[in-house]
Amino acid sequence: MFEKIKDLKTYEAGKPIELVVREYGIKPEEIIKLASNENPYGPSPKVIEEVKSKAHLMHRYPDDSFYELKEGLSKKFGLNAENFIIGAGSDQVLEFAVHGIYPSRVLMAGITFAMYEIYSKQVGAEILKTSSKEHNLKEFYDMYKEYKPEIIFLCVPNNPLGECLDADDVYDFIEKVDSQTLIIVDGAYQEFASFKDSKKALDVKKLTDYPNVLYTGTFSKAYGLGGMRVGYGVANKEIIKNLHKLRPPFNITTLSLAAAVKALKDEEWVSKGIKNNFKEMEKYISFAKEKGIEYIESYTNFIVLFIENSKEISNKLLKKGIIVRDMSSYGFDAIRITIGKPEENDKVIDILREIS
């Protein structure tokens, strides 16, 4: 019956890691979760109030045109409603693109966001990865010329590594690729990168001028709404129209919609969070320098530390109630730590000092 997907791996959701940690006798409120790049400050208090005030409307389907949300996004990017598609996380927009194009081959960086591969495998595409782990556009171009993939994924900045291409290099690359190849520019962490370095700031409006570029953004990171599953795609209206063919109605919740609309109205909260993020990241950088630990310069809300015996270190942290991402499954002896709140980062560094 399911012949078509017989080679796909089942995503086996294990026991929640919080339960594992609790088995070490750690109280739920003492667990420090720095594994999923969630925004430790959460959304603006105004967003929380908004959602509480609309909780009695959970039986009502959302406005499926997402009129207000697209209005807000249009203002943010200087574009029009017809340039946007809303997804349950930007992941879902990636899904629309992959399922809509149904590519034979896709190209991505050696280590990058896992969903590119997962969605592409669902349609039986061959997965091409650069031998460089980080984004190397020279290598992307060579592989594009050789294999002619139908979709190229650029993660700018890159999750889970943290490095970031310069905007000008992205534009140059796009211009060298033929217009029948879709280039997906994933900007899930763009707000962080553009704050840190204006050279990294993508001009999203400019990207919509290309006939073959889809930019994706999210409310999950800078806006602190990871659990609410709201993302969006931005592109010229032809691409958006095609993606809409695969969008099921009501694909985000009534409360997610309310939250996202409100979140766009408190950019001050977002900026404050990003500023704190990089201030706190300095603590990890100082620690790494002091210990002679290599790290990847990060334009996101996480940092990769090449700490020896990363698997063992991660487990030791787990026993202390701290959840980070071990990178050994990527062939890296490293851990990825989401930048937490000040007191969380202090505690993590204290413990790392003890155990590493």
Added chain:
Amino acid sequence: MFEKIKDLKTYEAGKPIELVVREYGIKPEEIIKLASNENPYGPSPKVIEEVKSKAHLMHRYPDDSFYELKEGLSKKFGLNAENFIIGAGSDQVLEFAVHGIYPSRVLMAGITFAMYEIYSKQVGAEILKTSSKEHNLKEFYDMYKEYKPEIIFLCVPNNPLGECLDADDVYDFIEKVDSQTLIIVDGAYQEFASFKDSKKALDVKKLTDYPNVLYTGTFSKAYGLGGMRVGYGVANKEIIKNLHKLRPPFNITTLSLAAAVKALKDEEWVSKGIKNNFKEMEKYISFAKEKGIEYIESYTNFIVLFIENSKEISNKLLKKGIIVRDMSSYGFDAIRITIGKPEENDKVIDILREIS
């Protein structure tokens, strides 16, 4: 680029109908929405409290194993966690099934839930419909024998018509179909049907004994959580394992998860809503009988009235701030009305009396 889906129609979300109604000078709070089969009573007050109390956790991804929710569903149906998959509405579970099987042909009733056709067209399947508008299992069987569809959709009870197959007839049909054909039994309104008539009550546990049956259920209707997008699939663990291959992580929101878990703990609220639903439905039935209007006996939270000039009637209602579903696009001179709250139904019937 999007060759594969060039024949698909874009789902063009229009202006929200509330905005249309407001153009007639009607205040938002005076609009009566009886078009989407939302539960007019909403979720249990305990669910609303739960969501408010967790609104500060919107930045946290949900537990992706949906451990607690599957526990609750396991109790409801006398099954185990491995018999369930959670979807963003039961729609998404249908999507997993259709995309996983990638059928050449699918079979469904003449008039039934629109998403069966939408998802099936996405994968290029031929859509076979019985000439009977309502479910006619004799005709389903004949067409199954002739065309060998890979998926058969049964909507029990049927949306948007409201009729309902007897459970025994469903089992008999399943037993006559070969085990390589997936039969999807959509029970979105089962709670209503089984309350009204025990002959309509499907034994979901029994359905999991078949190797080729997927039952889908939802929190959108009886549980009053339409806007929160939580549904589920129930089947033997082999089918569930396969469907999981297509499930993206975190496919429902943190607050949707909290709401659904809590909703399962207040079945009394659900029962009360269902009881009120059928009590209120009597008002429409009396009106129809009085006026000599034909109607379809309904096992759901809506009723189809074969009222003449349905398009005109719907528009007249719209101008009074009442939104119902005109069925003329289905070739029926009829309207579908969601059963609302007592005062809403009274008002609708008063106006129908005036204008029809």
